[in-house]
Amino acid sequence: MKLFTHMADLRPFGSLTRILCLLLVVCAAVHCDNRENTIIDRYSTVPKLERSVPIIDGGDTLRPARLQMVDDTLYVSYVGQTRLDLFTPELEKIRSIVLDKPESVHPTSFVVADSEIIVTDHAKRIVAAYDFDGGFLTSFGLLPDEATRLSPLVVTYYGGVAYVADIALRKVLAISMTDAPEITERGELILTIPPDSGQTVGFPSAICVTPDGRLLVGDAEDGLVRVFTCDGRPVYNFDSVFTDRPLAPQGFAIDDIIDPELQDTSSFDPSGIRYLGRIHVVDGNNAAVHLFSPLGRFIASYPSGGELVRPSGIAIDRARKKIYIADPVARRIFMYRYQDGGDA
Secondary structure, three states, rough: OOOOOOOHHHHHHHHHHHHHHHHHHHHHHHHHHHHHHHHHHHHHHOOEEEEEEEEEEEEEEEEEEEEEEEOOOOEEEEEEOOOOEEEEOOOOOEEEEOOOOOOOOOOOOEEOOOOOEOOOOOOOEEEEEEOOOEEEEEEEEEOOOOOOOOOEEEEEEEEOOOEEEEEEHHHOOOOHOOOOOOEEEOOOOOEEOOOOOOOOOOOEEEEEEEEOOOOOEEEOEEEEEEEEOOOEEEEEOOOOOOOOOOOOEEEEOOOOOOHHHHOOOOOOOOHHHOOOOOOOEEOOOOOOOEEOOOOOOEEEEOOOOOOOOOOOOEEOOOOOEEEEEEOOOOEEEEEEEEOOOOOO
C-alpha cells in the first residue's frame, strides 16, 4: 500500500486544489468580515430598557439622584433625604445608611471609597466622610486660606484622593484622604484643576477618573466633556454632541465593551486604554445618555423611548450587563441592559 504520494501524482489535480484553496480563503475572509461587523455592531448598539422602579418610602415616592455600584450592591442617594439606601442588583432594599451625625447632611453627591463614604452637601458647603454604618469621620469646609468656603457639587475618588467639583471656583479640587507622614495629610489640598489660576471650567457638573488616570470633567456651561491629565493639564475635549439643548453632563459610568478600533496589538500601550469600555455620559438637559469611546469619539445616544425626564445619576453592573439611571423628576430608577456578545 502506498502511503505517500509523489509530487508528480498531484499534477492532474492542480486546478481542483487551487479552486479548493481559493474557496477556503474566501470563506475565511467572509467569516472574519462577519465577525468584525458583529464586533462593530455590538460596540455601537445602545442599551435596551428592561424596567423602571419607583422607590417607595411609606406613602412617599422618593426622588433618586446619585448612584454607585460596588460589587453586588447599588448605593442610592435622594433629593431631600439624609441617607443612602443599599439595594441588590434587582433593586431589593438591603438597608439604609443615615447621615445625621453630628448634624444632618443631604448628599448632593457621594462616592464609596476604599474604607469610607465621601459626601458633598452643597447647601452646607462641606465635604464629609463617614464609615459604612454612617458614623461621622471628618469634614472639610474651608480652603487653606481658612477664609474661602467650599462650594462643592460632585465628588469622585481615585487612589486616596477625593476630587471635588467646586462651582464657585470653577475648578476641581484634589483633596488628600490619606495620612502619610512627610508626604500628605488627610484634608490637604493637593492640586486645583486646571492648576493655572487664570484657567477655569465653566460649570463643572460631573467628574470621573478613568482607570488609566485621566480626569473627565463635564462642563454644563459650555456643553462639553473636558479631559485632563492626572496633574491637571487640559489635553482635549470629547466630540461635540448635536442635541436640542446644550449638553449638561450629570454623571459618568464605564461599561466593558472595548473599542474595536483600538485593538492594534503591534504597539505597546501601558495605559490600558484599549481595554477600557464605552463611557456613558448622563445628559440632564436632553433626557439622554451619550455613548463615547475611551478617547471621546461619539458613538450613539439612548434611550429613544422618551422615558427619561431629567436623569442625574448612573451606575453600571458589568457582571450582569445592567445599567441603572436615576431620574429624580420621573421619581424612578431605570434599568437597562447592554449586549454581551451575540446576546441582545
